[in-house]
Amino acid sequence: MEHYLPxxxxxxxxxxxxxxxxxxxLPGTWTLQNEGENTWSAFDVVGHLIHGERTDWMPRARxxxxxxxxxxFEPFDRLGHMQESQGKSLAQLLDEFTRLxxxxxRELRALNLRQEDLERRGRHPALGVVTLSELLATWAAHxxxxxxxxxxxxxxxxxxxxxxxxxxxxxxxxxGHSAP
Amino acid sequence: MEHYLPxxxxxxxxxxxxxxxxxxxLPGTWTLQNEGENTWSAFDVVGHLIHGERTDWMPRARxxxxxxxxxxFEPFDRLGHMQESQGKSLAQLLDEFTRLxxxxxRELRALNLRQEDLERRGRHPALGVVTLSELLATWAAHxxxxxxxxxxxxxxxxxxxxxxxxxxxxxxxxxGHSAP
Numbered sequence: 001m002e003h004y005l006p007x008x009x010x011x012x013x014x015x016x017x018x019x020x021x022x023x024x025x026l027p028g029t030w031t032l033q034n035e036g037e038n039t040w041s042a043f044d045v046v047g048h049l050i051h052g053e054r055t056d057w058m059p060r061a062r063x064x065x066x067x068x069x070x071x072x073f074e075p076f077d078r079l080g081h082m083q084e085s086q087g088k089s090l091a092q093l094l095d096e097f098t099r100l101x102x103x104x105x106r107e108l109r110a111l112n113l114r115q116e117d118l119e120r121r122g123r124h125p126a127l128g129v130v131t132l133s134e135l136l137a138t139w140a141a142h143x144x145x146x147x148x149x150x151x152x153x154x155x156x157x158x159x160x161x162x163x164x165x166x167x168x169x170x171x172x173x174x175x176g177h178s179a180p
Numbered sequence: 181m182e183h184y185l186p187x188x189x190x191x192x193x194x195x196x197x198x199x200x201x202x203x204x205x206l207p208g209t210w211t212l213q214n215e216g217e218n219t220w221s222a223f224d225v226v227g228h229l230i231h232g233e234r235t236d237w238m239p240r241a242r243x244x245x246x247x248x249x250x251x252x253f254e255p256f257d258r259l260g261h262m263q264e265s266q267g268k269s270l271a272q273l274l275d276e277f278t279r280l281x282x283x284x285x286r287e288l289r290a291l292n293l294r295q296e297d298l299e300r301r302g303r304h305p306a307l308g309v310v311t312l313s314e315l316l317a318t319w320a321a322h323x324x325x326x327x328x329x330x331x332x333x334x335x336x337x338x339x340x341x342x343x344x345x346x347x348x349x350x351x352x353x354x355x356g357h358s359a360p
Contacts, residue, residue, distance in 0.1 A: 003341060007207045011334070018202035022194050022327075027187045127344040134343035141342050144335040145351035147202075148328055154191070155324040161183060162321050163314035164307040170356055171325035 003118050003133040008140045012105060015143040016098040019046060022150075024094055031090055035156045035176075042150045046093045047085035048078070049146060053100035055080065057139045058107055064122035064132045065111075072123040108136075152176065183298050183313040188320045192285060195323040196278040199226060202330075204274055211270055215336045215356075222330045226273045227265035228258070229326060233280035235260065237319045238287055244302035244312045245291075252303040288316075332356065 023031055023042055034041040040048070060073045085093060111117070118133035155171040166172050203211055203222055214221040220228070240253045265273060291297070298313035335351040346352050 004209075007209055010206055011210060014202050014206060018198050021201045022198035026190055026194060029184075029187055030191060124344070127347075130343055130345070134341065134345060137338050137341035137343075138345040138349070141335045141338045141345070141349050141351070144331045144338075145349045148331040148335070148351040148354065151324045151328040151331065155321045155328070158317050158321045158324075161314065161317035163310055163317075164304070165310070165314060165318040165321070167307075169318070169321050169325045171321070171328040174328065174354060176350055 002115065003137060005113060005118070005136065008136050009105060009108065011140045011143065012101065015049075015147070016094070016101050018147070019049075019150075020094050020098065024091055029157060030154050033153075033157050035153055040149070040153065042153055043090050043093065044081070044085070045146050045150050045153070046090065046097055047081035047088075049143070050093060050097050050100060051077070051081035051084060052139075052142065053097065053104055057135070058104045060122065060135055061108070061111075061132060064120050064135065065117070067122070069121050069123045069129055072125045075125045149176065182295065183317060185293060185298070185316065188316050189285060189288065191320045191323065192281065195229075195327070196274070196281050198327070199229075199330075200274050200278065204271055209337060210334050213333075213337050215333055220329070220333065222333055223270050223273065224261070224265070225326050225330050225333070226270065226277055227261035227268075229323070230273060230277050230280060231257070231261035231264060232319075232322065233277065233284055237315070238284045240302065240315055241288070241291075241312060244300050244315065245297070247302070249301050249303045249309055252305045255305045329356065 023046070031042045034044070055074070056076050063071065063073055088096075113132070118131065118136070120132045121129050122132065122135070124130045152171050152174050155169065159166060159172050162169060162172075203226070211222045214224070235254070236256050243251065243253055268276075293312070298311065298316070300312045301309050302312065302315070304310045332351050332354050335349065339346060339352050342349060342352075
């Protein structure tokens with residue numbers, strides 16, 4: 001399957017602006033509350049996205065290009081953002097995510113990847129052989145999985161306030177489908 | 181339960197800007213494709229949100245204030261947007277949604293609702309007695325259910341491109357939880 005990279009980059013470019021428009025200066029009832037013990041708030045999710053920009057996507061793309069299948073990626077730490085986010089405001093996190101994403105996309109564009117580069121293979125520590133194309137598509141889909149999660153976390157805060165309408169609101173029936 | 185209206189308005193204010201930042205000028209592969217027969221694209225969802233601004237939220241709020249429980253709301257037409265959206269571009273729909281939301285929030289603010297107004301009751305044609313507070317909370321949660329849906333529809337377009345990572349992407353396991 002051909003990977004049309006401009007389409008992936010178009011989405012990756014928009015996510016920081018979308019989160020900024022949705023979350024900046026929104027009351028903490030929406031952004032700082034979670035779905036119960038051991039779940040994340042929207043604030044936590046933005047921290048996780050930042051951690052991905054630092055340690056996941058472009059570092060792994062570089063690994064594929066430099067080492068191919070010979071060296072597995074560093075495992076991604078799903079709780080790696082907890083310490084980094086501490087003491088910061090949501091506005092600071094949104095700024096940081098925006099800045100890192102701009103830098104990473106600048107680097108991605110500068111690689112001038114051709115179709116044959118996208119077919120190059122790397123090694124995921126748990127999933128085994130993956131292609132650069134799959135890694136970059138996952139970067140975009142990962143933004144969407146967390147936008148999906150943020151909208152669910154926020155809706156959860158109104159699960160009682162909506163009264164009988166809860167039956168009609170699909171997002172309130174979503175229990176999540178992955179570790180946070 | 182006390183309904184803190186500024187919190188609801190804060191979210192309702194941000195949704196058009198968030199959708200605009202996410203969707204405007206994004207390739208049609210993301211915005212015009214759906215999840216299969218009889219499902220919606222992101223374009224369709226924005227049309228549905230417009231139809232809600234026109235015929236659902238503020239018209240029903242007015243019904244509660246004018247008729248109380250004596251007169252049921254008009255049933256909401258879930259396919260009502262189909263004709264209205266025809267021939268329009270996504271950019272036009274985003275502009276229309278933004279404009280209608282601004283107008284509706286201006287009207288809502290002008291009502292200067294107090295806690296006792298929020299407790300006033302109306303009649304939903306299927307759900308029975310509901311309060312104005314529940315209606316307004318549902319307006320906000322309805323934005324979130326459709327942001328949840330849009331992120332799922334878009335992720336679906338990359339369900340194959342992500343390769344083995346699909347196992348880790350919660351949004352790809354989400355089958356939706358309501359009629360579109």
